[in-house]
Amino acid sequence: MQEQASDAGSGSPTRESSAGCCLVRGPIIVGAGPSGLAVAATLSQHGVPFTVLERSDGIADLWTNRTYDRLRLHLPKVFCELPHVGFPADFPTYPTKHDFLRYLRSYAARFAVSPLFGRTVTSARFDAAASLWRVTAVSAADGRATEYASPWLVVASGENAEMVVPKVKGRERFAGEVLHSSAYRSGERFKGMRVLVLGCGNSGMEMCLDLCEHGATPFMSVRSGVHVLPREMFGASTFGVAMKLLKWLPIKLVDRFLLLVAKMVLGDTERHGLRRPKLGPLEIKNVTGKSPVLDVGAWSLIKSGNIKIVPEVESFTGDKGVRFVDGNEMDFDAVVFATGYRSNVPSWLKDGELFTEDGKPKQAQAASSWRGPNGLYCVGFSGRGLLGAGADALRAAADIAGRWQAVAAAAAAAGAKISSAYSSPPQGVDAHGVVAPA
Numbered sequence: 001m002q003e004q005a006s007d008a009g010s011g012s013p014t015r016e017s018s019a020g021c022c023l024v025r026g027p028i029i030v031g032a033g034p035s036g037l038a039v040a041a042t043l044s045q046h047g048v049p050f051t052v053l054e055r056s057d058g059i060a061d062l063w064t065n066r067t068y069d070r071l072r073l074h075l076p077k078v079f080c081e082l083p084h085v086g087f088p089a090d091f092p093t094y095p096t097k098h099d100f101l102r103y104l105r106s107y108a109a110r111f112a113v114s115p116l117f118g119r120t121v122t123s124a125r126f127d128a129a130a131s132l133w134r135v136t137a138v139s140a141a142d143g144r145a146t147e148y149a150s151p152w153l154v155v156a157s158g159e160n161a162e163m164v165v166p167k168v169k170g171r172e173r174f175a176g177e178v179l180h181s182s183a184y185r186s187g188e189r190f191k192g193m194r195v196l197v198l199g200c201g202n203s204g205m206e207m208c209l210d211l212c213e214h215g216a217t218p219f220m221s222v223r224s225g226v227h228v229l230p231r232e233m234f235g236a237s238t239f240g241v242a243m244k245l246l247k248w249l250p251i252k253l254v255d256r257f258l259l260l261v262a263k264m265v266l267g268d269t270e271r272h273g274l275r276r277p278k279l280g281p282l283e284i285k286n287v288t289g290k291s292p293v294l295d296v297g298a299w300s301l302i303k304s305g306n307i308k309i310v311p312e313v314e315s316f317t318g319d320k321g322v323r324f325v326d327g328n329e330m331d332f333d334a335v336v337f338a339t340g341y342r343s344n345v346p347s348w349l350k351d352g353e354l355f356t357e358d359g360k361p362k363q364a365q366a367a368s369s370w371r372g373p374n375g376l377y378c379v380g381f382s383g384r385g386l387l388g389a390g391a392d393a394l395r396a397a398a399d400i401a402g403r404w405q406a407v408a409a410a411a412a413a414a415g416a417k418i419s420s421a422y423s424s425p426p427q428g429v430d431a432h433g434v435v436a437p438a
Contacts, residue, residue, distance in 0.1 A: 077092075370382070
């Protein structure tokens with residue numbers, strides 16, 4: 001298959017050959033969310049070209065199309081900035097999703113990041129013979145598959161690429177509305193309805209709060225333990241306090257401190273059906289990537305009984321019936337699966353040793369988890385949110401830039417040798433190529 005070089009990346013369109021294959025300059029970045037934008041921006045700062053492939057029709061698809069209206073960043077904006085550019089001073093401490101999208105669009109424009117939209121990556125494999133990553137992407141416009149080739153591949157498609165919906169027995173018999181949290185926008189249309197929310201993470205809690213405020217009656221199904229912490233303590237963000245303490249104290253001591261303050265501020269969560277796990281909130285975050293709940297108002301409604309806690313769902317039993325694992329049954333008008341997302345990397349990355357079958361990095365705690373074999377890089381999978389994604393982007397881009405510059409220097413040196421060979425005639429040959437007489 002004939003390959004054609006391309007200048008795709010920061011504003012330059014890809015030139016695809018009729019054979020459907022192109023050799024791009026610089027790395028291929030899969031994903032135009034915050035992680036992909038951070039890598040592209042940093043590469044731009046290093047003067048390295050790049051190509052960004054994005055399956056949706058715009059940047060930050062999750063934030064644009066799959067989040068509820070009232071969503072705000074759960075951490076203060078100072079912990080959510082991407083490399084090189086902070087949030088505007090007039091943004092609130094906890095920016096809304098619309099604020100965050102404005103920031104991301106401005107960020108992409110500032111660094112001239114122009115992804116190739118509507119390109120769904122279906123396969124990425126390393127060609128050892130050519131020392132190239134071959135990435136196949138299908139165009140949403142015409143269904144045509146194109147192969148992009150580069151020595152470097154950056155996986156930045158995120159931990160939240162595909163929604164997770166657990167199988168529940170009898171779901172097909174349920175006559176009420178069933179939706180994943182990705183389709184939930186507002187509780188307004190559920191006014192007066194009994195709504196079961198499966199999941200007690202930050203999204204599940206906040207949706208229950210939203211349902212209450214719109215006149216619905218929410219029930220939250222809790223399958224396992226959960227840590228609920230106040231969003232702020234001592235006039236500062238809980239996350240910020242934890243980060244400062246971790247500089248001086250071991251994680252177990254910091255967890256004990258956080259739980260002590262949480263009990264003082266919130267009371268005993270177990271009395272209201274929210275059992276705390278044995279491991280502390282920061283330890284669980286490190287081990288599983290699961291974040292503690294930072295309360296924004298739902299806890300007071302749980303204590304007052306306006307948000308009702310129910311056990312894990314065992315099955316759907318009829319038109320609107322749901323049976324729980326404790327044997328009790330209730331009727332609901334709607335069910336929302338606030339059961340999160342997963343990575344889809346294993347479905348298309350055919351080579352590499354960075355990901356497990358369920359889409360998580362194999363070396364989540366290793367310092368080198370952002371770099372894999374054969375020019376493979378991983379950004380946004382550290383389980384440390386936007387702050388971790390930014391740090392991974394800086395490291396990956398710097399590493400790629402060093403390799404890019406080495407290749408450029410070698411090419412320049414090779415070019416100089418060729419030029420010298422043609423400009424300096426060999427011994428016994430004059431400048432016109434005429435052999436001198438002996």
